[in-house]
Amino acid sequence: MKICFVIISASIVLGACNKFNDINENPNLPTVATNTQLISNSELYLQNIGSSPQAEYFAQYLSETQYPNLSLYTQVSANFYGIYQSPLMNLEAVLTASTFDAKEGPISNQLAVAKILKAYYMWHVTDRWGDVPFTDALKGRENFTPKYDPQKSIYDSLFKLLDEASKMIVAGKISNDILYNGDPNSWKKLANTIRLLMALRLTEVDAVKGKEEFNKAIAAGVMTSNADNMVYKHLPNAQNENYWYDQIFDQKRQWWALSVTLVDKMKPANDPRLPVYGNKNSSGEYVGLTFGQTDNLSTTAYSLLGNALWKQDAPIYLVTYAQVLFALAEAAKLGWITGGDTKAEENYNLAIQNSVLQWTGSTTGASALYNHATVKYNATTALEQIATQRWVHLFMHGYEAWAEWRRTGYPALTSPQGNPVPTRQGYPVDEQFNNKSNYQDAVQRQFAGTDGLYGKLWWDK
Numbered sequence: 001m002k003i004c005f006v007i008i009s010a011s012i013v014l015g016a017c018n019k020f021n022d023i024n025e026n027p028n029l030p031t032v033a034t035n036t037q038l039i040s041n042s043e044l045y046l047q048n049i050g051s052s053p054q055a056e057y058f059a060q061y062l063s064e065t066q067y068p069n070l071s072l073y074t075q076v077s078a079n080f081y082g083i084y085q086s087p088l089m090n091l092e093a094v095l096t097a098s099t100f101d102a103k104e105g106p107i108s109n110q111l112a113v114a115k116i117l118k119a120y121y122m123w124h125v126t127d128r129w130g131d132v133p134f135t136d137a138l139k140g141r142e143n144f145t146p147k148y149d150p151q152k153s154i155y156d157s158l159f160k161l162l163d164e165a166s167k168m169i170v171a172g173k174i175s176n177d178i179l180y181n182g183d184p185n186s187w188k189k190l191a192n193t194i195r196l197l198m199a200l201r202l203t204e205v206d207a208v209k210g211k212e213e214f215n216k217a218i219a220a221g222v223m224t225s226n227a228d229n230m231v232y233k234h235l236p237n238a239q240n241e242n243y244w245y246d247q248i249f250d251q252k253r254q255w256w257a258l259s260v261t262l263v264d265k266m267k268p269a270n271d272p273r274l275p276v277y278g279n280k281n282s283s284g285e286y287v288g289l290t291f292g293q294t295d296n297l298s299t300t301a302y303s304l305l306g307n308a309l310w311k312q313d314a315p316i317y318l319v320t321y322a323q324v325l326f327a328l329a330e331a332a333k334l335g336w337i338t339g340g341d342t343k344a345e346e347n348y349n350l351a352i353q354n355s356v357l358q359w360t361g362s363t364t365g366a367s368a369l370y371n372h373a374t375v376k377y378n379a380t381t382a383l384e385q386i387a388t389q390r391w392v393h394l395f396m397h398g399y400e401a402w403a404e405w406r407r408t409g410y411p412a413l414t415s416p417q418g419n420p421v422p423t424r425q426g427y428p429v430d431e432q433f434n435n436k437s438n439y440q441d442a443v444q445r446q447f448a449g450t451d452g453l454y455g456k457l458w459w460d461k
Contacts, residue, residue: 292416
């Protein structure tokens with residue numbers, strides 16, 4: 001009897017456990033992410049690209065008001081693991097998926113969007129570090145030590161990836177897209193715009209290839225207005241708030257002022273974007289802080305980061321129509337497209353106008369700005385002017401501005417305490433142990449064995 005009782009009791013307990021397991025499972029929550037949910041999750045990481053003090057220091061937009069450190073270029077290595085392990089791994093799961101849910105939108109569009117985002121992230125990674133894992137990457141346990149692909153081959157692969165994505169987009173929205181609400185036309189324009197901007201990177205290293213890819217992108221259809229901009233939209237809640245809101249409002253950190261370089265480019269021309277970019281100092285003036293300055297620091301004597309840019313739901317502008325127009329202006333000046341200086345000036349003025357519209361919500365003051373003596377198009381100094389105004393436009397998207405500065409050399413930036421502006425970031429320290437052989441091959445191939453801040457990338461001539 002005792003044995004039977006134990007057996008019966010055990011069966012009751014086991015049965016009860018099974019029932020409790022059923023109760024603990026929420027039938028309204030998926031246990032496996034769908035493909036568009038993976039895409040959405042990968043999009044969330046974009047805020048990390050657009051909200052980085054380090055990036056603002058590389059572009060010298062912001063100066064440190066209290067604790068100068070990173071602006072002195074003291075940090076060599078940076079970690080790219082998060083980009084591979086989070087957004088890129090999610091996107092790879094979509095691209096290698098065996099099943100798709102057509103209820104979430106056309107399957108070809110789900111794949112196309114995953115390809116576009118993969119290309120964008122990989123472009124970002126290779127332009128920060130140089131040669132990086134690509135063809136062997138994202139294999140999981142199949143390959144924990146991926147080889148580093150040469151940057152040139154990565155660019156070639158990304159051009160093809162973006163071309164494929166653009167061509168496979170069909171009518172019909174996909175679900176869960178937080179960037180464009182699944183709109184296929186917007187994604188098609190983004191694919192071709194990224195391709196256009198990538199092509200411009202090749203001006204100094206392979207102008208023939210650059211011109212070819214540039215014109216293919218135009219023919220396929222790039223952005224045509226600010227409505228096409230790729231914008232990461234924060235929300236007015238703690239779960240998805242602006243990084244700068246947390247730092248400045250929540251943490252009460254007044255650590256960032258506009259650099260004197262930026263203010264000196266904008267203030268003389270009465271640039272209507274300046275009141276958005278920064279606040280007036282305690283004396284009611286716009287005053288920039290010398291980048292890398294370590295004495296006479298103050299949180300009241302200089303123009304701190306503008307209130308609008310650290311609102312909880314302030315957006316991040318990642319790829320914009322104004323960038324397209326600056327690229328077209330430069331291309332016309334270089335002879336990549338027809339029109340010469342006439343077309344270059346037209347696109348230059350339109351770029352400034354659309355930049356002002358993007359940042360202020362109005363074109364008021366745009367005409368006066370691009371006709372001001374310090375800004376007005378001049379055929380002799382056109383390339384410098386285009387590069388400088390592009391830099392002003394890209395404010396707070398430091399990594400992209402830094403890449404364009406490395407390519408063009410404009411505007412002139414400072415060397416804090418004798419440290420020049422870095423030309424790359426060092427590889428993650430862990431790569432020296434986790435992927436030693438491939439890491440050493442990459443460093444030797446590109447930088448004669450020195451993994452530092454001043455090696456030149458393939459396109460940086």
